[in-house]
Amino acid sequence: MIIVLKAGASDEDIQKVVDKLKEFNYGAHISRGENRVVIGAIGEKRMEEKILIMEQISSLPFVEQVIPILSSYKLVTREFNPSGTKIRVSPDVEIGNDQIVIMAGPCAVESKEQLFEIAEFIKDVGAKVLRGGAFKPRTSPYSFQGLGIEGLKLLYKAKQKYGLPVITEVMDPRDLEIVAEYADIIQIGARNMQNFTLLKEVGKLRKPVLLKRGISATLEEFLFAAEYIMVGGNSEVILCERGIRTFSDYSRNTLDLTIVPALKYKTHLPIFVDPSHGTGNFRYVPSMAKAAIAAGADGLIIEVHPHPEKALSDGPQSLTFSDFRRLMNELKSIANAIGRRL
Amino acid sequence: MIIVLKAGASDEDIQKVVDKLKEFNYGAHISRGENRVVIGAIGEKRMEEKILIMEQISSLPFVEQVIPILSSYKLVTREFNPSGTKIRVSPDVEIGNDQIVIMAGPCAVESKEQLFEIAEFIKDVGAKVLRGGAFKPRTSPYSFQGLGIEGLKLLYKAKQKYGLPVITEVMDPRDLEIVAEYADIIQIGARNMQNFTLLKEVGKLRKPVLLKRGISATLEEFLFAAEYIMVGGNSEVILCERGIRTFSDYSRNTLDLTIVPALKYKTHLPIFVDPSHGTGNFRYVPSMAKAAIAAGADGLIIEVHPHPEKALSDGPQSLTFSDFRRLMNELKSIANAIGRRL
């Protein structure tokens, strides 16, 4: 950590910083430039202490800037697992290797008929995991809130019938036990990326978690959220970009695909992309699905519905069966072009 | 609701929209312009149906735009309570009248000594409510997470000793019962503004709730979050602006004060401002506190600490005692200038 003092800082000020560092068993290396005094803090402390001391030193009125040298997370860093994490979801499906995994299904589980029709179809065209919401986070209290436990049971039945592992979202820590019982992958939605209560709870599981990036999360906050889960002992975390909130209003969110190579560089965890929420518009989903694969994503999660105009949730961003079939073919070509497979 | 079809929409397309509307018992008024067909949907439906039909019609590929005419929330609208909501917190403190209410205290409850010293001081200079975090949402799992229930008990003791009502944050629905037992006002933090599980639970209480705006929440989403609470039967909601996330990086957040007059115009609920989180820098807190009052806020919530450089959380944005005392005097002048009182 490097501490820059304000112009005109006195010897007494410098001493206060040195004392503060000593309190935490840090050494201090003082460098006096023509305009500023810069103090390097020397010593390797536990993360808990590093974060606290940085904040406390920042509170000193004669300190201009405190600059960390090392990141404040560790379990998620690429150094921690240079070869990359692979997550086995079922005997057939492993995430993080050269196979690109497509998860697909309706936004919300609406009925047995709807779910089974979709499950059969997506399996047929090559998707490997069935998605479907049972508990739905909705902006308005007047929107459809999901079938709840009934939805979970339908997902489980679809899984048994079609042999597809299932992913579904949990919103309430009190539901976690039952969701974990029925689902193969637990989804933490964008709105809950910093629901630390929930993160700590899924950290106690030994089950894959797909963690969606919050709509205004920085890359660093995203990694800290994953760190919360890993600190609890659960290392099977899949990161998922699903669009961020910006000024741009022609799409529901702004899909930030550059985070794919950036996360590949910084972390060992696999990266997924959700082009459905990322664009909010079925018209742009296929292009962005292809772009995500070209950018290096390990997989996609896509909303599919046989009749978007009858969907109880997110119809405008759902692909029809024919659109999804066409897309799967195109994705195969792109995967081959970059030396991977679907 | 008004539905605009794409250029070249056929009679069959028009009929599909009309049929869809009929399905929900809406009448249709068709207007054919030179370039576009516009359909007005006539009928007053329950909110649940209006939201669903809008989404489903948006999913039709030949529909260009669906424009709502009325807002999709109702309990929070100014029409619902034109004279404005007043919330009695204690015999002495009512929020929403011409008195401006200042809540102050440490970011986190750290110890009995710290809390009592602060409580005594802020009461002395005119603050009316004591704030202090017992459960702390922290970006990093390695940061101080709060004293938990021990912190709640200290708040309660401070309340008894100094006669100040207390406000504290709840993060986990499983903690709500105990938090409600000790606190006079329940705080929902910015990260939980769309934690719908939590919103539904506090909606069941009969206790004031201070709801902070999420860092990327639109005004509409903010009002929907309040609507979630009010739908549950709890109408004592205080809205609180605390800064939004933008590209601008010289302050921790961008304090969006224009939302004060905008909310005054749109809702009957009282509006607070948190200049501490809103700026993230003690240097800018006094200016923005004054600006918030001048803009029409009903109160402020401010972080105060006797020794910011020893704080376990948020030192860089905490005011010292002398800074806070000076600010309280300045706020009195501003309040008088706009015909209110502190």
Add this chain to the structure above:
Amino acid sequence: MIIVLKAGASDEDIQKVVDKLKEFNYGAHISRGENRVVIGAIGEKRMEEKILIMEQISSLPFVEQVIPILSSYKLVTREFNPSGTKIRVSPDVEIGNDQIVIMAGPCAVESKEQLFEIAEFIKDVGAKVLRGGAFKPRTSPYSFQGLGIEGLKLLYKAKQKYGLPVITEVMDPRDLEIVAEYADIIQIGARNMQNFTLLKEVGKLRKPVLLKRGISATLEEFLFAAEYIMVGGNSEVILCERGIRTFSDYSRNTLDLTIVPALKYKTHLPIFVDPSHGTGNFRYVPSMAKAAIAAGADGLIIEVHPHPEKALSDGPQSLTFSDFRRLMNELKSIANAIGRRL
């Protein structure tokens, strides 16, 4: 255009709107709902009048919302040229057909040696247009401002020697004549996307213009900027996404690739992507270049430098020769996978 009045609007208010519309020769269709009066304005006016009347009606205090039905630009819309604009830059290079065109070169022209070395190399690996800045817009007055006219002349010499058409930026309307003399494509940079003086001037040329999206431009503003050029009579406009400014800070800008399919849907103009400025980091350029092609872009503009650590501008986002060569090969595969060619 549809006009929604506030709740409680009087008959007199309605009449004022009708009169205002009549003043502009619009008919009015009044529809009284239970809660709101909605007025449809009927008539096809010139764009100038439509924009003015919308703004004036919005200024009436009893008007809640004025909703346009049609977009306010026309020459750029896809309807205006459904088959898509093709722009011939040289006998060998046409933009907007199934061939993807790569423009490459240094951020700034630094010397004859530097420019010729790069030109020779990029031609060798398949790039079709040479880029290079002569006039450089720099955030700081202390940064290298470009070689100016000397740089233009070097570009022209490189063009003659290597047979590559050249693209360079113009910032000052007084330089336009000379830039147009030397360059094959005129670039309008992101900072000048709403420099209307410059847009009007390039509108008078009959020469291709590459118009970069401003860092905070909406899709609509981007199209209006292109409309400014087309209104002047110059229809050879290439749109170029180069990243927008958001809260996200791990990359210099946030590359908004979804705008590629969105623009394809809305306009007939060709779309380019600049992954160098879009990411600001050489490490992420190849992934995003591939993603842009997979998303449907018609071409790319990429910064290449033999020695980024000696570049006078934008070294951190420049590709080395070996990186660029590898990327060109990968781009060929992606192009083939989507049925196009490089």
Add this chain to the structure above:
Amino acid sequence: MIIVLKAGASDEDIQKVVDKLKEFNYGAHISRGENRVVIGAIGEKRMEEKILIMEQISSLPFVEQVIPILSSYKLVTREFNPSGTKIRVSPDVEIGNDQIVIMAGPCAVESKEQLFEIAEFIKDVGAKVLRGGAFKPRTSPYSFQGLGIEGLKLLYKAKQKYGLPVITEVMDPRDLEIVAEYADIIQIGARNMQNFTLLKEVGKLRKPVLLKRGISATLEEFLFAAEYIMVGGNSEVILCERGIRTFSDYSRNTLDLTIVPALKYKTHLPIFVDPSHGTGNFRYVPSMAKAAIAAGADGLIIEVHPHPEKALSDGPQSLTFSDFRRLMNELKSIANAIGRRL
């Protein structure tokens, strides 16, 4: 400047950095931590060299971060003129002292009658400077573009008749001479904050310049834009916050008032606020005008129109005469409350 190398950087890498520094006559101080090598660059160089070396070192692939210690602007810093810049506009009007200066007038000069009616009124209620656009930057080519030179002449006549200094915008460097002849203060609009051509030209004048913050400008970029003007020799720069672009859509822009105390802290230049463009809605202008003064602004620039519903530009954000009169009274109270005067 401090240079952090990547984990695993070799001795050879370190040497390359040291050599690079030596090339620019910097000394190097190497500090080897357990995980990272950190190199401090020692020496005071000209700004031009500092910026270039930082960028070149950032381009080295084994460099993780380059951290500047000092800001890269100098003329605008508070250290440069600790007592604050005062700008005399006319014998009666000085900006930057304890008097708050209100500039008011129409968005666009429309006619002699309109302008004179407004000038007479605003003078009567205490505004000190007349604003009015002659050259208008408009998003759409179909919007009213201003009266041009005719508008300048009307402003000059209004100045002579009512004794009010005038401010107007310049967009084209070729118009600067004539604008400077007629106007007392030259306005650089938000869209031109980084029109470096224009900044350099107004830097050559000896006339006050009001520089509006670009809608996506960071504080640093804003100061660099002012530095461009000051480097040219013109030190009479007034900074003006007028709203930034964020995700928030209930107001036209997000007025970032925190920049007022932040700029007061960092620069000696006076700070104005434009609540008209900052909110885009006449309903919110008075609250934000009062908030701006409470936050410490040196003045305001406000749009006033006798008949907003007939305005040729920006009607929805213009105050009527009665609204403006009321506001001026309220501003006087606020100014008194903070020890200043109107």
